[in-house]
Amino acid sequence: MTEVILVQPKVGDWDMVRSHPSLPLSLLTAASLVSREFSIVLIDMRTMNDWKNRLKAELDKNPLCVGTTSLTGRQIKYALEISRFVKENSNIPVVWGGVHVSLFPESSVNNEYIDFIIQGDGEIAFLQLVRRLKEGGGNFENINGLWSKHIATCTNNKKRELCDLDKLPTVPYDLVDLKYYLPSFMGRRTLYLETARGCSNDCAFCYNSVYHLRKWRSRSAEKVIRDITDIVHNRKINSFYIIDDNFFVDLKRARKIAESIVDQKLEIYWESQGITISSALKMDREYIRLLEKSGLKKVHFGVESGSDRILKLVNKRISIDEVLQVNRKFKEFDIILQYNFMSGFPSETVNDIKSTVNLVFELMRENKRAIISPICPFTPYPGTKMYDDAIKTGLRAREKLEDWIESDYGDTIWTSKEKARLSKSLFFSSMFLDRHRQKSMVQNNFLKLAINLYRPIAKFRIKNLYFDFMPEILLKEKIFYRNGRNPGTLK
Ligand code: B12
Ligand code: SF4
Numbered sequence: 001m002t003e004v005i006l007v008q009p010k011v012g013d014w015d016m017v018r019s020h021p022s023l024p025l026s027l028l029t030a031a032s033l034v035s036r037e038f039s040i041v042l043i044d045m046r047t048m049n050d051w052k053n054r055l056k057a058e059l060d061k062n063p064l065c066v067g068t069t070s071l072t073g074r075q076i077k078y079a080l081e082i083s084r085f086v087k088e089n090s091n092i093p094v095v096w097g098g099v100h101v102s103l104f105p106e107s108s109v110n111n112e113y114i115d116f117i118i119q120g121d122g123e124i125a126f127l128q129l130v131r132r133l134k135e136g137g138g139n140f141e142n143i144n145g146l147w148s149k150h151i152a153t154c155t156n157n158k159k160r161e162l163c164d165l166d167k168l169p170t171v172p173y174d175l176v177d178l179k180y181y182l183p184s185f186m187g188r189r190t191l192y193l194e195t196a197r198g199c200s201n202d203c204a205f206c207y208n209s210v211y212h213l214r215k216w217r218s219r220s221a222e223k224v225i226r227d228i229t230d231i232v233h234n235r236k237i238n239s240f241y242i243i244d245d246n247f248f249v250d251l252k253r254a255r256k257i258a259e260s261i262v263d264q265k266l267e268i269y270w271e272s273q274g275i276t277i278s279s280a281l282k283m284d285r286e287y288i289r290l291l292e293k294s295g296l297k298k299v300h301f302g303v304e305s306g307s308d309r310i311l312k313l314v315n316k317r318i319s320i321d322e323v324l325q326v327n328r329k330f331k332e333f334d335i336i337l338q339y340n341f342m343s344g345f346p347s348e349t350v351n352d353i354k355s356t357v358n359l360v361f362e363l364m365r366e367n368k369r370a371i372i373s374p375i376c377p378f379t380p381y382p383g384t385k386m387y388d389d390a391i392k393t394g395l396r397a398r399e400k401l402e403d404w405i406e407s408d409y410g411d412t413i414w415t416s417k418e419k420a421r422l423s424k425s426l427f428f429s430s431m432f433l434d435r436h437r438q439k440s441m442v443q444n445n446f447l448k449l450a451i452n453l454y455r456p457i458a459k460f461r462i463k464n465l466y467f468d469f470m471p472e473i474l475l476k477e478k479i480f481y482r483n484g485r486n487p488g489t490l491k
Pocket of ligand 2: 198200203207208245246302
């Protein structure tokens with residue numbers, strides 16, 4: 001008997017270049033409590049070509065609900081495709097969670113294919129909802145974080161809770177066959193792992209202010225180490241990608257985790273998605289040596305801009321000088337530093353963008369392990385200070401759920417045409433800037449060769465901000481979307 005169906009939508013471009021898709025961690029984590037009481041089937045659009053047949057077969061068993069997830073951007077298109085399919089083939093309620101609908105619960109729940117939205121942390125609210133659906137009777141009151149268009153008054157529902165991560169069980173990995181989901185990192189199959197949520201910093205563009213209400217919560221070092229040890233011993237996985245937005249907030253906790261990895265001779269590789277320049281400045285050589293010894297291979301810094309004026313504007317609370325200090329400090333360690341930048345901030349000038357480009361090349365020159373993510377066009381997300389500012393200065397707000405499909409990697413609707421073009425071209429060229437990043441991510445040999453051949457052209461374009469004639473963008477669209485349809489467009 002299937003009581004709950006979860007369907008993982010495609011993400012977008014990255015589905016096509018990675019060795020393996022990322023773990024459906026949002027759905028798995030949301031289901032960590034539900035899975036202890038109800039039987040769940042997880043269907044993945046990315047790995048199952050026959051997902052529609054499978055979904056239809058499960059719908060025929062008359063489950064309590066179907067759940068799916070949402071990042072802002074193209075994932076919405078695929079989540080809508082799933083939801084429409086459910087509605088065309090059954091009367092089963094559709095539940096959405098994830099970052100996007102948490103930012104826009106009200107406009108999203110009005111979509112014809114969606115019945116419920118769970119805003120923010122999913123674990124407790126999802127369990128409560130599934131229990132109520134099982135009871136029948138249509139009472140959905142007092143479920144914190146639940147939005148529904150079926151109930152007129154659900155005021156209490158809008159207060160949402162932030163879970164205590166130590167009270168949650170480990171992720172129900174057995175709902176999937178892990179072998180499909182371990183992207184390759186430095187030759188090792190890698191598991192995505194969450195150890196903390198949120199961030200207490202105050203960057204004016206960041207979703208954290210509204211999504212995690214500017215609070216940082218973590219699983220204790222003991223629980224994290226127990227999770228890791230269990231996975232290493234029982235699942236034979238020896239590489240971890242810690243997806244926390246800010247792993248190093250509590251340096252003592254991070255130290256304990258690193259020490260335990262060393263003491264227990266786990267011999268893992270690990271990578272941290274979230275570290276701030278301020279945390280890195282506080283680390284001394286002995287601390288970084290310990291991290292290196294524990295198998296830390298890569299960290300991701302959000303630097304955002306090479307212009308101190310822009311850093312101030314976005315309340316980043318770091319300076320270019322500090323970024324360079326950290327870059328030099330890590331030089332002697334075998335740890336890759338991946339820097340993230342954006343372009344297209346309000347009031348940003350071409351000179352500011354040049355400063356970003358100069359910093360990018362300086363970082364790579366000074367530390368041979370420094371690499372750069374594609375320079376993303378800035379997107380103002382609701383709830384952030386910069387969204388409110390953008391609205392005041394003429395942002396055309398996107399109203400419906402579908403309006404957001406085209407927005408990942410380049411929501412430039414709020415800026416001038418010339419600036420939008422510059423940001424998008426810079427983004428495209430900067431995808432090819434880094435040799436090391438592609439080496440560990442891209443598996444397709446034809447793609448690898450094409451990228452290597454194009455790299456010198458990309459470098460020339462970025463250094464000179466020369467983007468006048470770019471047939472390569474059309475070529476990319478052709479290669480990626482052979483059916484000629486932009487994946488961001490709903491049929
Ligand atoms: C892994 C990851 C990815 C994976 C895919 C993830 C996926 N969901 O399919 C990959 C690498 C492919 C990816 C790509 C992108 N990502 Co990404 N990614 C992440 C990352 C690091 C972790 C996501 C995760 O698993 N979190 C852990 C889970 C447990 O948390 P959660 O999703 O919030 O889920 C909870 C609730 O939302 C809820 N919930 C979620 N789904 C559901 C469903 C149901 C039914 C229910 C009841 C509840 C529920 O319950 C969960 C547990 O409480 C986050 C940063 C972060 N720390 O979260 C960024 C993040 C989600 N990505 C982000 C972005 C911007 C992108 C990109 C668009 C661009 C980019 N620059 O990277 C691309 C998309 C590219 C494309 N279109 O091709 C932003 C999202 C902003 C937004 N508004 O959507 C984030 C938050 C990073 C950031 N700091 O800005 N990403
Ligand atoms: S430090 Fe990173 S996660 Fe924290 S608020 Fe700033 S951008 Fe967001």
